[in-house]
Amino acid sequence: MARALSFTAGQLFLRQQAMHVVCWRQIHRCMSQGSSRGGSPGKGGPKRKVAVLGAAGGIGQPLGLLMKLSPLVTDLALFDIAGTPGVACDLSHVNTQAKVEGFAGDGELGKALTGCDLVIIPAGVPRKPGMTRDDLFKINAGIVKNLCKAIAEHCPKALVNIISNPVNSTVPIAAEVFKQAGTYDKAKLFGVTTLDVVRARTFYAAKKGIPVEGVDLPVVGGHAGITILPLFSQATPKMDMTEKEIDTLTKRTQDGGTEVVQAKAGKGSATLSMAYAGALFAEACLKGLNGQKNVIECSYVESTITDIPFFSSKVRLGPKGIAEVLGLGKLTAYEKKALDAMAKELKASIRNGIEFVKK
Numbered sequence: 139m140a141r142a143l144s145f146t147a148g149q150l151f152l153r154q155q156a157m158h159v160v161c162w163r164q165i166h167r168c169m170s171q172g173s174s175r176g177g178s179p180g181k182g183g184p185k186r187k188v189a190v191l192g193a194a195g196g197i198g199q200p201l202g203l204l205m206k207l208s209p210l211v212t213d214l215a216l217f218d219i220a221g222t223p224g225v226a227c228d229l230s231h232v233n234t235q236a237k238v239e240g241f242a243g244d245g246e247l248g249k250a251l252t253g254c255d256l257v258i259i260p261a262g263v264p265r266k267p268g269m270t271r272d273d274l275f276k277i278n279a280g281i282v283k284n285l286c287k288a289i290a291e292h293c294p295k296a297l298v299n300i301i302s303n304p305v306n307s308t309v310p311i312a313a314e315v316f317k318q319a320g321t322y323d324k325a326k327l328f329g330v331t332t333l334d335v336v337r338a339r340t341f342y343a344a345k346k347g348i349p350v351e352g353v354d355l356p357v358v359g360g361h362a363g364i365t366i367l368p369l370f371s372q373a374t375p376k377m378d379m380t381e382k383e384i385d386t387l388t389k390r391t392q393d394g395g396t397e398v399v400q401a402k403a404g405k406g407s408a409t410l411s412m413a414y415a416g417a418l419f420a421e422a423c424l425k426g427l428n429g430q431k432n433v434i435e436c437s438y439v440e441s442t443i444t445d446i447p448f449f450s451s452k453v454r455l456g457p458k459g460i461a462e463v464l465g466l467g468k469l470t471a472y473e474k475k476a477l478d479a480m481a482k483e484l485k486a487s488i489r490n491g492i493e494f495v496k497k
């Protein structure tokens with residue numbers, strides 16, 4: 139009996155190991171889908187340098203790993219105020235093509251940025267329970283401002299993906315810094331709202347009992363509370379939903395970040411799901427740069443599709459960044475009301491960001 143039991147445990151262990159391998163193969167396959175259509179650097183595709191600023195942090199480390207796994211990245215620069223040489227050494231042993239270098243401290247920021255095609259910024263402090271994203275403004279506004287000044291100096295043509303909160307203000311901060319430096323190109327600046335899309339897809343699939351892989355739906359507005367608006371009416375595959383179901387899923391998506399902050403109980407906010415979402419969005423940007431057609435993601439960008447000057451909606455990515463900011467499509471009465479309700483808060487967050495740089 140004991141022998142039979144241990145044999146079963148052994149089998150279970152082997153099965154688990156096999157599943158790990160399958161998972162990693164799937165991640166590789168997912169990430170390399172870009173290479174077949176977006177140009178494989180190993181096979182003569184373009185060289186692409188990506189920098190992660192805040193690379194030793196909770197998001198920065200797994201995001202660095204996912205970028206190291208991406209077949210679209212040839213050079214990976216990991217910058218933080220400290221700790222990056224260790225992270226870079228660790229990642230450099232992974233047998234994928236990207237050459238990894240670590241840079242620590244302001245004195246090395248210029249070297250990290252020089253030659254970059256894409257800069258991803260998860261630098262800054264995360265929330266603790268009871269805080270809003272706006273409570274992070276005091277510290278993160280200055281961090282994003284200084285990093286963007288360095289981007290304007292060392293890689294003014296790079297695409298910039300901003301993850302640091304409050305995204306509703308840090309993106310306008312970045313825009314204003316670039317304007318002052320004379321390098322602003324609205325097609326190259328993105329607030330990363332992909333985690334809202336990832337969450338909405340997950341919650342919708344779970345609620346409707348359908349496989350999440352086939353689910354798509356836009357999330358528009360901004361990235362905080364009521365400014366996050368998932369458009370479940372445009373979800374595919376289309377499923378009937380009651381207004382109550384829509385309201386529950388909308389609120390869960392809006393509160394997704396807070397759900398993680400509370401579950402982590404003082405140890406930070408979403409890091410792993412954010413790294414996944416950040417890698418998805420970064421890969422989409424690289425595919426666009428490489429000339430892949432029809433690359434569409436939601437992002438918080440300078441926009442004229444509403445009267446709110448920065449707004450998240452679907453954007454088509456191309457060789458120069460944003461090729462087209464797509465419209466909102468047909469909205470339901472519920473969605474129109476939610477859009478009206480967010481305008482005041484979103485405009486105020488944008489104003490705060492701009493004034494912070496101007497003053």
Ligand SMILES: NC(=O)c1ccc[n+]([C@@H]2O[C@H](COP(=O)([O-])OP(=O)(O)OC[C@H]3O[C@@H](n4cnc5c(N)ncnc54)[C@H](O)[C@@H]3O)[C@@H](O)[C@H]2O)c1
Nearest residue numbers: 192194195196197218219261262263264301302303333412
């Ligand atoms: N956009 C989103 O959907 C989303 C999701 C999750 C978290 N976030 C935000 O991302 C940010 C980072 O979160 P985290 O969990 O990784 O935090 P963290 O504290 O674990 O890591 C942040 C890192 O930034 C570094 N840093 C601080 N100042 C820096 C500077 N001047 N230059 C370079 N690096 C600097 C820190 O040393 C640290 O390693 C937070 O503001 C958080 O709110 C955004």
Ligand SMILES: O=C(O)C[C@H](O)C(=O)O
Nearest residue numbers: 265303394395396407408
């Ligand atoms: O909620 C946070 O503070 C982090 C992030 O913006 C998230 O949505 O998870």
